[in-house]
Amino acid sequence: MAYFDKRYHPPGTAPGTLAGDDSGAATVHLMDYSPDRLAERADATVAECTPALHQDQTVTWVHVQGRPHPELLQEIGNAFGLHHLAMEDVLNRGQRAKVEDYGGQLFVVLASPCWHDSGEGVRLAIEQVSLFLGDHYVVSFAEGAEDPFEPVRQRLRGVVGRFRRAGADYLLYALVDLVVDQGFPALERLGDELEAVEDVVLDEADGRASARLHRLRAAALQLRRALWPQREATAYLSRDETALVHETTRLHLRDCHDHAVQMIEMLEAYREMATHLLDVQLTRLNHRLSESMRMLTIVATLFIPPTFIVGVYGMNFDPDASRWNMPELAWPFGYLFAWGVILMTIGLLFWWMRRRGL
Amino acid sequence: MAYFDKRYHPPGTAPGTLAGDDSGAATVHLMDYSPDRLAERADATVAECTPALHQDQTVTWVHVQGRPHPELLQEIGNAFGLHHLAMEDVLNRGQRAKVEDYGGQLFVVLASPCWHDSGEGVRLAIEQVSLFLGDHYVVSFAEGAEDPFEPVRQRLRGVVGRFRRAGADYLLYALVDLVVDQGFPALERLGDELEAVEDVVLDEADGRASARLHRLRAAALQLRRALWPQREATAYLSRDETALVHETTRLHLRDCHDHAVQMIEMLEAYREMATHLLDVQLTRLNHRLSESMRMLTIVATLFIPPTFIVGVYGMNFDPDASRWNMPELAWPFGYLFAWGVILMTIGLLFWWMRRRGL
Amino acid sequence: MAYFDKRYHPPGTAPGTLAGDDSGAATVHLMDYSPDRLAERADATVAECTPALHQDQTVTWVHVQGRPHPELLQEIGNAFGLHHLAMEDVLNRGQRAKVEDYGGQLFVVLASPCWHDSGEGVRLAIEQVSLFLGDHYVVSFAEGAEDPFEPVRQRLRGVVGRFRRAGADYLLYALVDLVVDQGFPALERLGDELEAVEDVVLDEADGRASARLHRLRAAALQLRRALWPQREATAYLSRDETALVHETTRLHLRDCHDHAVQMIEMLEAYREMATHLLDVQLTRLNHRLSESMRMLTIVATLFIPPTFIVGVYGMNFDPDASRWNMPELAWPFGYLFAWGVILMTIGLLFWWMRRRGL
Amino acid sequence: MAYFDKRYHPPGTAPGTLAGDDSGAATVHLMDYSPDRLAERADATVAECTPALHQDQTVTWVHVQGRPHPELLQEIGNAFGLHHLAMEDVLNRGQRAKVEDYGGQLFVVLASPCWHDSGEGVRLAIEQVSLFLGDHYVVSFAEGAEDPFEPVRQRLRGVVGRFRRAGADYLLYALVDLVVDQGFPALERLGDELEAVEDVVLDEADGRASARLHRLRAAALQLRRALWPQREATAYLSRDETALVHETTRLHLRDCHDHAVQMIEMLEAYREMATHLLDVQLTRLNHRLSESMRMLTIVATLFIPPTFIVGVYGMNFDPDASRWNMPELAWPFGYLFAWGVILMTIGLLFWWMRRRGL
């Protein structure tokens, strides 16, 4: 698993060069709405999108799902007047969340985290979402296979309310809000995984838990890289720095920023928790080691010296050769004497161990 | 135990959607006072609260205890003109402490920590308190089962003093002060628990202390997430950014902010102490391990080689087969010779151990 | 030992409530001076202090030593017009250092650290000093048993110089300077203790050092909580934010702030040193463990297998039962053959150990 | 390997002293272009560069590859009016990235990291790139053996486009962009190396991995020292603080700054990952130690006491000497009794071990 999925052009490439090896598996979805009417077209072509753009009374939303072919991107860029540096950022995924103001056009990059369950455990993926806000249009790009913006379309198709009456900036808010809020389930999952590891660590102090914990820490690091810049981006949008976003939308974006800040605090708490867990595991391993060591020390200390003593009386020196050769063997109470020596030795060792605080 | 209790709507939900699975076990308490008179009604309905609101000369305090049903919340929202984003925050508990200014209405979120003694040890819970301040009314929401604001009511019911004469902003201050000060007993408890663990760690270096310490660290992390944003919120209130809070109340809110800052410093000190304790425990475990190891090494090093020697003279080679077969067994001083070899070996090993600094 | 000595009122108490269980063992000391004359009275009553206050030409200094009874405090508060929130802070000791400006009156809280030698080792205590500065008076409160301000009185009683000619703000400076500078001997002591522990750790790697180190770290944490806010407080005083402090006194307070900053840097360095020492101790314990392990491994590896071999030839199988039963025992060179096997085994094990890098 | 390659003059040397032991292996490359024409000269002399400088309609780019001799540098300095402090920084390599504004001339220092594969593993080298921007000229210095700016020359030699039409500031941007973007492959390599170590750590917990990890951490530290100041430098260039850089170029430099920020975030994540890995390795080593300890403890605890028992019945006390001497040996069921004692002992030890949680 690569730590981070970041694409870049070779150093020295001209700025705004659009190049990529991804054959364009992208689809274009067009939505054009005003309080009165709503037109929608799945699998549209760029040519079909252009007329909608020229109608000032409607909000035009062009969504590109998947990784667009450089040529498709260039075509869209020409139609909507996207800046070449921004288009380069759409292709070179792994960008950090940001807001760029290209005079009259706002370019927003966001990161959408989601967990994938694979055979060898869960894995976190960060997908880039790019949004362009113009006067009465929004162009959005989402990387993955599944279209994340379906709930927004449902709300647009529903009863005519605040959403349909509001401008393109409110659409931008709805998309940003959806992407930012995807952090909550991702964090919840992280928390669940951490608690599962915590149970293992506190109950068994299993060695494999450290590998699992390591993977969660890597995921938390990925999440951090995705969520921190999002905080800045939403802060930028909720401050009054651009004329494209209206006051009431800005209030909603402030709520969005609030969520981004909450997520970061939860994430930092999880990260700290993971570090704590590794410390606890190390301490528990040491404790277990210390315990088996103590048992070994007690047994070995009490029995190795007596084994030496009985070894002595197992020697085969010939008592007949001289009276100095193992006279104890022939003593009437030799055996009892040996047992006396053994028990006294064990007693002494026991006393010594206690005194040393074992 | 879930690390954090945070509710959120599924990403893509329309902003201001009020939805919740909590059947409304909430009660509404009304208090309406001026220097001259005081009206109070427990278990009120929203309809009963509205007339009080229209009287400009009195301060109206509506308190909702428990988790209100979305419909009840909507009703209160309509009566007092609460912002839909703020009402969403009341329902989605686990919000970070904050102050939002919705032009003419101040929305304050605070976190109230308390310890619960359960069977498996103490547990920290963070309850959300939400306050709305209008021109001459305060609407408050508290999550738990018990009404925390009874002491404030007692003071209102008592002698007519500064409190009854002051406006709604002073009531807000009294509520904020009470919630913020609940951090002190929570921190004191944390400190007591830490000291109890400290005694265990310094006296016995018990392995179970690490699990207990881990739980305290998790609680400290929870407290941190609750108390830090409170600092910002009280700072906001004590700065002159809103016309709703008067100068004299602001002086009192500065005192409140002061408490919030003190708590954070105490908390950070406790957190550091807990980290220190884990370090100390690891060191002590290592020390104990090192001590049992030394004892084992001394005993095994001194007795394993002599045991080999006595084993040699316990072999049964037939001295009659040739004169090379264990002639020592028949030496007149063979036994003493063997003891000599043994004692010399022990002496050498002892000298070697000393030299190696054991 | 409680980590921190912090008093607070139960949450919900009315602000400015003065309550305490300390029976008033406090004494009041009055000093009233101008360049021309100096009046001094120990164990004064509040009534005796009031006339001095009404003389504008003199500087009146009222010092309260010990923990004043709430009634005494209220009496002083009435005489000098002290703010009720400030008086609450005087009673609720354990406040963080701060400066509050109550329009026309400056309230300064400082922390004075000192070491106490008790039976079980040194212990750090933090005592609160509270100062009120008015137009031509200073009211000071110091917690401990001993009056810390005697050196300042000596200077006032001495030759008539800058001090006697300057106003109440210079007296405030002298008191602040004295309290702040008490950090230097406290830090010096901390440094001495740390060096003593360092000697133990580097020489013996004794396990008890970790408990001692832990107590020093706890003391450093206490000191930190006392000294950090002092930095802000002296910075506030040395900036020109209040009309009560004159330009020349401010220059002296800047010097005082400088000392506060120096102390913090020394303290942080000590804290880091203490952390280093624990790391070093852990490493040394591991090293010692590793060394005894090596010795044990060498001895056990070289002697356990030969002990098995000599055990084999100590078996009592009957060679007469068949020619397969231990024929070696009857070989003419059987004993030498056994020694050969033993020495070869030891040689092989020795070579194996070397190759494994032991 | 020296941690950092930093040159400095002996303290007390006059500022602007140009001295160095590097014999000037530097080559000068001249490029002079306008939309209409392009002149290029490799291995130019300073004299050949001067005429181009005096033509205001063209952009003159003088590139010095290698470490210039102080005399050559002085000559260039005189021709282009370079500040003596800036020239000193060109010679004293190991400067931190920065932008200095010498009124009418901008001096930019950047750091270009690259990995070298040597026999004993990979090694990171940081090369200094110095750029001077004047009204219509750029002077660049690059330290290494290979000219990094060839891709930029290719783009200049290609079709006449934005680049040829833009001024010297756009050339500066192109060079800065190239140098900054060289951080991406360097970081990618660091990530690859870390993943390789991760595999080793998680699979085998090999001890040599710690040395490898240490080298990667040292490299990450080097990278950090190179990349952090680059962030400030690019931020300075992309803010409108100097008249030398035009608005459109500034937009491109903002993109460049964006890359610098991204790199730092990637780097910090890698650094943290490396720290995690060392923690994991320590935990795994402890786990393995704990596991072998357990096995040893089980075997030794179960077999050492029985070995003592069989040793007892291997003693040679003479049963004929008295009836107290080892009567068991002559019991009809003595052998079975001994086995009974042995098995009971093993059983008891087994039960004891289980109870102690081994």
Next chain:
Amino acid sequence: MAYFDKRYHPPGTAPGTLAGDDSGAATVHLMDYSPDRLAERADATVAECTPALHQDQTVTWVHVQGRPHPELLQEIGNAFGLHHLAMEDVLNRGQRAKVEDYGGQLFVVLASPCWHDSGEGVRLAIEQVSLFLGDHYVVSFAEGAEDPFEPVRQRLRGVVGRFRRAGADYLLYALVDLVVDQGFPALERLGDELEAVEDVVLDEADGRASARLHRLRAAALQLRRALWPQREATAYLSRDETALVHETTRLHLRDCHDHAVQMIEMLEAYREMATHLLDVQLTRLNHRLSESMRMLTIVATLFIPPTFIVGVYGMNFDPDASRWNMPELAWPFGYLFAWGVILMTIGLLFWWMRRRGL
């Protein structure tokens, strides 16, 4: 070795008190220069310095080497109008680097680090340098035995150039530059020492390295305390906050500030490296421990059970007493049977060890 060499007056001393136990081993060096002429006098008296001061056309530089006696300092203070708080700082060495502006006089404190090779290893000393800048004079104080400013005097005595023509502020710059740049060799030495320890740690994992590393970390901490405030001081000087320093000198001081910043970055990198090294050492010690443990476990596990088995057949139960007493001893293939049991046991243990991953 005391961690820090900091002198302070007892708390409560009057400000500006000059007291010290250092008998004045200080010498005064006078230099008085203009573009036209240069007067120099070693071992001057204060009286000899005063006339030079009254000549406005020359720059007067009075340098005091060593620790001046309080009386000498007072005399100089009177002659040059030094502020009494500044003079106190000159005596109370161990001040943090700073710049104080006493209206018309600038007081600069700097720290000059140098390494001393003593018998028990290298040791870092921090010496305080104090500088006063007036309109056309500089008074400098340096603590050590050796005069550090000789190179500056050489430059003044040399050809008449920028230095002689510039004012007193340029002299101040030259002195500040020299003191600041002394950080480079000190850091280089620290780096060399660290690399030497690194070699030891990576090659041998010697336990003594941790004490050496500890001393280097203490030195790095000292350096940090010296260099960090220097950054602020040079930043202050290079900003246009005082009329005493001219624009061109300020440009040079900015260069000086640049060096201070570089040093801090190098230092922080070294400090981190030292921390890494301790981690690596701990890991390697654990690895070595784990390795010897494995060897011991393999040998003991394989040979302790067989030793028990051969012990069984070394028991002396009388086969004649009954047919239950060790019938195996008389079996024709008893010996081979015993070997079979032994080899099977070893095989089983080997298989068990493999399965447990040892």
